[in-house]
Amino acid sequence: MLLIHCPYCEEERPEVEFAGAGEAHIDRPKDMNAMSDAEFEKFFFIRDNPKGVNYERWRHIHGCGRFFNAARDTVSDKFLTTYKSGEKKPEVATQKPVQGAKK
Amino acid sequence: MRNYSVFSLAREALRGHKGWAEQWRSPEPKKSYDVIIVGAGGHGLATAYYLAKEHGITNVAVIEKGWLGGGNTGRNTTIIRSNYLYDESAGIYNHAIKLWEGLSQELNYNIMFSQRGVMMLAHNVHDVQVFKRHIHANRLNGVDNAWLTPEQAKEFCPPLNISKQARYPVMGAALQRKGGTARHDAVAWGYARGASDRGVDIIQQCEVTGINRDAAGNVTGVETTKGTINAKKVGVVAAGHSSVLMQMADIQMPLESFPLQALVSEPVKPIMPCVVMSNTVHAYISQSDKGELVIGAGTDQYTSYSQTGGLHILTHTLDAIVEMFPIFSRMKMLRSWGGIVDVTPDRSPILAKTPVSGLYVNCGWGTGGFKATPGSGHVFAHTIARDEPHEINAGFTLERFRNGRLIDEAAAAAVAH
Numbered sequence: 001m002l003l004i005h006c007p008y009c010e011e012e013r014p015e016v017e018f019a020g021a022g023e024a025h026i027d028r029p030k031d032m033n034a035m036s037d038a039e040f041e042k043f044f045f046i047r048d049n050p051k052g053v054n055y056e057r058w059r060h061i062h063g064c065g066r067f068f069n070a071a072r073d074t075v076s077d078k079f080l081t082t083y084k085s086g087e088k089k090p091e092v093a094t095q096k097p098v099q100g101a102k103k
Numbered sequence: 104m105r106n107y108s109v110f111s112l113a114r115e116a117l118r119g120h121k122g123w124a125e126q127w128r129s130p131e132p133k134k135s136y137d138v139i140i141v142g143a144g145g146h147g148l149a150t151a152y153y154l155a156k157e158h159g160i161t162n163v164a165v166i167e168k169g170w171l172g173g174g175n176t177g178r179n180t181t182i183i184r185s186n187y188l189y190d191e192s193a194g195i196y197n198h199a200i201k202l203w204e205g206l207s208q209e210l211n212y213n214i215m216f217s218q219r220g221v222m223m224l225a226h227n228v229h230d231v232q233v234f235k236r237h238i239h240a241n242r243l244n245g246v247d248n249a250w251l252t253p254e255q256a257k258e259f260c261p262p263l264n265i266s267k268q269a270r271y272p273v274m275g276a277a278l279q280r281k282g283g284t285a286r287h288d289a290v291a292w293g294y295a296r297g298a299s300d301r302g303v304d305i306i307q308q309c310e311v312t313g314i315n316r317d318a319a320g321n322v323t324g325v326e327t328t329k330g331t332i333n334a335k336k337v338g339v340v341a342a343g344h345s346s347v348l349m350q351m352a353d354i355q356m357p358l359e360s361f362p363l364q365a366l367v368s369e370p371v372k373p374i375m376p377c378v379v380m381s382n383t384v385h386a387y388i389s390q391s392d393k394g395e396l397v398i399g400a401g402t403d404q405y406t407s408y409s410q411t412g413g414l415h416i417l418t419h420t421l422d423a424i425v426e427m428f429p430i431f432s433r434m435k436m437l438r439s440w441g442g443i444v445d446v447t448p449d450r451s452p453i454l455a456k457t458p459v460s461g462l463y464v465n466c467g468w469g470t471g472g473f474k475a476t477p478g479s480g481h482v483f484a485h486t487i488a489r490d491e492p493h494e495i496n497a498g499f500t501l502e503r504f505r506n507g508r509l510i511d512e513a514a515a516a517a518v519a520h
Contacts, residue, residue, distance in 0.1 A: 001413045002405070016415055020404035022359075037505045045357040045448045045504040049346035051408045074360075074407050 006060045007068050007084045021057035023047050024069040025089055053092055104300035107211050127299035132306050135333035136164045139325055141311050143167030144176040146465055147340035148294035149480020151303045158488035161302035168310035172291030175342050178442035180365050180399040182378050183474040184221040184282035186241050186248040191498035191510045193244035198495050199478030212293030214285050220377040221282030226271040230383055234277040251276045260377050262430050271384050284389055290476055314351040322461030338463040338487050343443025345466035352459045357504045358445045361402040362412035363470050366439035370394030386423035412441045444470050451510035454483055454496040463487050
């Protein structure tokens with residue numbers, strides 16, 4: 001089980017108090033009617049799903065109830081940092097990118 | 104390839120079993136192939152096998168970063184069924200069942216396919232309505248599935264608790280008698296042996312690190328830890344790592360990779376005559392031929408590539424198992440493990456061409472890909488060989504997330520995800 005630091009409660013709590021809420025920093029469109037199908041697909045369905053640092057939302061559902069963001073390494077499952085909603089994506093040491101292909 | 108038979112077994116028994124050959128070759132990669140399959144799991148090996156057998160394309164390499172069958176093929180709970188709701192799903196999963204039925208003979212390899220029946224329990228009014236709807240839809244599609252009362256369910260599976268005093272009493276069940284289990288490793292090994300015998304090179308311990316394209320954007324091959332290997336067609340069959348592989352060709356996928364766990368108990372004498380699944384109390388269980396109870400859990404709530412998951416997921420699953428089968432409450436669990444499953448937004452797979460010419464993808468099987476292995480390989484080989492989908496996988500496109508033609512099977516999966 002993961003130990004997660006809630007940036008609002010300012011303490012580490014077990015994972016069962018939290019609900020994962022998927023990829024973070026996806027802006028909700030201001031006018032969905034004006035979106036192209038490709039833009040809607042990107043917003044609604046396409047996900048980074050990185051092997052390495054993932055920026056994701058969590059909700060402290062059995063605690064303060066608030067949403068916050070986290071940077072977590074999906075290879076080790078280790079949290080690199082958690083931060084409040086609305087704060088900018090923090091820079092964290094990233095894993096070596098996959099080796100480039102010849103184009 | 105030497106045929107396995109009772110005569111070969113008898114001959115080797117007399118010779119001290121010294122004459123058995125290796126089941127597949129382990130060659131060094133050639134400079135180029137007609138087709139490269141990335142990923143030597145069941146689906147990838149089946150694809151290579153049918154490319155060689157049905158389409159005459161034998162200059163094929165299957166490239167695997169670990170060992171063949173070492174990913175989700177060797178980690179699943181081996182359940183086979185086809186009682187999905189929509190026409191497209193009924194098409195592909197029933198296609199698979201038909202191939203499963205003759206697969207041991209076709210491969211000359213005992214995959215231990217056992218049609219012992221898959222029973223899905225209903226615990227509330229909503230379950231009852233949904234399952235009856237599934238049964239009607241299945242009947243229209245020629246998929247076998249039948250409604251059982253709690254008493255009939257108990258008769259089919261005697262260890263089941265149908266007490267009205269249970270926290271979530273059994274209100275009935277949907278039974279697919281043609282469903283069952285197969286030996287997962289043997290499926291990978293049988294396809295590997297059959298493919299290798301037809302000239303397919305299976306290259307293990309070789310990781311693909313890039314997908315190469317020419318100036319016009321067409322696929323020219325792959326970069327690997329054993330050097331560049333050229334091919335005009337590349338099929339990605341990489342399960343949990345599909346997003347990572349497709350990113351190498353600058354394609355972002357509608358996928359998320361989650362841990363999915365399973366566990367087995369100590370072996371006991373035969374007691375579970377079938378497979379039992381429950382969406383509502385959230386567990387599924389069968390008994391292997393070794394005697395272990397094989398139990399599957401739901402996915403963890405976060406994306407991961409770690410092939411492990413939280414212990415609380417397993418304890419929650421065992422709560423449900425003991426609720427359904429109080430008789431198992433003192434069983435000891437021996438092992439647990441995790442796999443990484445690639446889940447699509449509509450819980451249906453993607454078996455399709457991609458925007459990159461010469462690149463094909465077979466992914467998104469989520470929590471239930473094993474059951475489709477032969478059907479998936481069969482139609483994916485067709486898609487690669489003809490450069491167009493088979494009618495069975497025509498609906499499982501990558502574009503459906505743009506044009507909205509989703510195949511929403513979220514309710515057909517046995518566990519919440």
